[in-house]
Amino acid sequence: MIGTLSHYSGRSALALGVFYLLLATPIARDWLEASMSRHMLVQMPLLVVIGIIAARLVPGRMQDSLLIRLGGAWPCVIAALFASSYWMLPRALDAALTDPWAEAAKFLSLPFLVGFPLVLAWRRLTLIGRGFVWTNFFSMLAVLGWLYIVAPVRVCNSYLVNDQENAGWYMVIASVLLFFWWLGTLLVGGGVGPDKPDQSGSGRTFA
Amino acid sequence: MSLAKRSVLISALVTSLGTWVFWWGTDGFTAFTAETARRVEILRSPRALPDVTLEDQNGKIFHLKDYQGKLLAVDFIFTRCTTLCRSMGMIFKQIRDLIPEESLGRDFALLSISFDPEHDAPANLKKYGEAYGADGEIWRIARVRNKAELQSLLDAFGIIVIPDQFGGFEHNTALHLVGRDGRLRLISDIDKAVPFAEQVVALL
Numbered sequence: 001m002i003g004t005l006s007h008y009s010g011r012s013a014l015a016l017g018v019f020y021l022l023l024a025t026p027i028a029r030d031w032l033e034a035s036m037s038r039h040m041l042v043q044m045p046l047l048v049v050i051g052i053i054a055a056r057l058v059p060g061r062m063q064d065s066l067l068i069r070l071g072g073a074w075p076c077v078i079a080a081l082f083a084s085s086y087w088m089l090p091r092a093l094d095a096a097l098t099d100p101w102a103e104a105a106k107f108l109s110l111p112f113l114v115g116f117p118l119v120l121a122w123r124r125l126t127l128i129g130r131g132f133v134w135t136n137f138f139s140m141l142a143v144l145g146w147l148y149i150v151a152p153v154r155v156c157n158s159y160l161v162n163d164q165e166n167a168g169w170y171m172v173i174a175s176v177l178l179f180f181w182w183l184g185t186l187l188v189g190g191g192v193g194p195d196k197p198d199q200s201g202s203g204r205t206f207a
Numbered sequence: 208m209s210l211a212k213r214s215v216l217i218s219a220l221v222t223s224l225g226t227w228v229f230w231w232g233t234d235g236f237t238a239f240t241a242e243t244a245r246r247v248e249i250l251r252s253p254r255a256l257p258d259v260t261l262e263d264q265n266g267k268i269f270h271l272k273d274y275q276g277k278l279l280a281v282d283f284i285f286t287r288c289t290t291l292c293r294s295m296g297m298i299f300k301q302i303r304d305l306i307p308e309e310s311l312g313r314d315f316a317l318l319s320i321s322f323d324p325e326h327d328a329p330a331n332l333k334k335y336g337e338a339y340g341a342d343g344e345i346w347r348i349a350r351v352r353n354k355a356e357l358q359s360l361l362d363a364f365g366i367i368v369i370p371d372q373f374g375g376f377e378h379n380t381a382l383h384l385v386g387r388d389g390r391l392r393l394i395s396d397i398d399k400a401v402p403f404a405e406q407v408v409a410l411l
Contacts (some may be wrong), residue, residue, distance in 0.1 A: 071217030072210060078218055082225030086232065094241035098367075157241050157367040157379045 036159040051115020076117030083113035090155035145171025245365040253390035261349040264333040279385040285323035296339035305404035317346035
């Protein structure tokens with residue numbers, strides 16, 4: 001399947017595109033953005049997942065050449081870190097609800113600056129690199145969740161204060177569960193996370 | 208250029224770009240919430256307000272523009288509120304009492320605006336006002352009857368009202384000061400009543 005999109009991945013790409021557009025419809029947006037928990041823990045992860053699947057549909061050789069052009073794994077990881085942390089700012093959440101440009105930026109940046117580059121980089125990351133990405137993500141999620149739980153004020157003007165507390169608890173729980181899952185893969189699968197070890201690549205590391 | 212060098216270079220580029228976006232998106236790492244951002248922006252450039260038509264606790268119709276030439280403290284309430292608006296009433300009373308008497312009404316006025324016009328008929332506004340000693344002249348309690356006008360007013364102030372599960376509302380609560388030119392020029396935390404009053408006195 002290297003080189004061209006197979007029939008199978010062509011159909012997957014179409015399905016993915018349709019799903020992306022569905023998420024962007026006003027009905028889906030209204031429902032998913034009506035609560036802070038759904039906004040942060042359903043809609044935004046789904047957008048990242050769309051980027052992840054999109055990148056996996058790209059043939060391996062094209063992924064490699066793209067990664068070289070982007071300067072290797074670390075620029076991709078750094079872009080993903082910045083973009084994902086930006087959308088954790090309470091202000092960014094509010095802006096996505098009140099400013100159509102911010103909403104568009106969210107819909108573009110989460111798939112294409114978080115999910116997509118992470119997949120490109122992932123196969124070239126060492127175990128330590130992957131560990132860095134994971135632990136950074138867990139701690140960010142846990143700290144932010146804890147902040148939302150203990151915050152004496154409403155941090156988002158668009159969400160109820162108990163919604164904020166719920167979202168905080170979900171984030172803490174998610175980070176703990178994800179951490180133990182990742183720990184499990186370390187013990188059982190060698191810490192590769194959700195991805196299989198590099199099989200298609202040439203075995204070189206780019207960064 | 209070797210790949211390693213390119214990698215370092217592009218990483219540095221991405222890092223500076225990302226930092227710039229954060230700096231830009233948080234007003235220089237100062238405003239991480241929309242509420243702070245609203246306050247910072249008002250301080251930087253006082254905002255013009257729409258001239259909405261209001262109805263006060265006596266059913267008297269007036270306009271926001273009628274207050275031009277005076278300093279005006281504004282807060283947003285709904286009279287069924289059992290939590291923050293109650294303390295808002297006490298805080299507004301405290302501010303009024305901190306302003307020199309000769310300026311009250313002449314150079315400074317207070318206005319509590321209800322964003323729940325359906326429920327807050329003049330009778331309810333009057334009850335709310337009386338509970339905090341609002342005289343109905345220097346300090347009026349009013350509603351904006353026209354929904355579109357109300358929304359434009361809330362938008363201009365940056366107030367977001369969302370229904371809660373108890374049939375009431377949650378909203379961002381603050382003290383607002385409208386200048387003599389009719390522009391919103393200051394937004395303060397509700398626990399900053401004394402500094403707010405000092406600011407007003409300094410402007411009198």
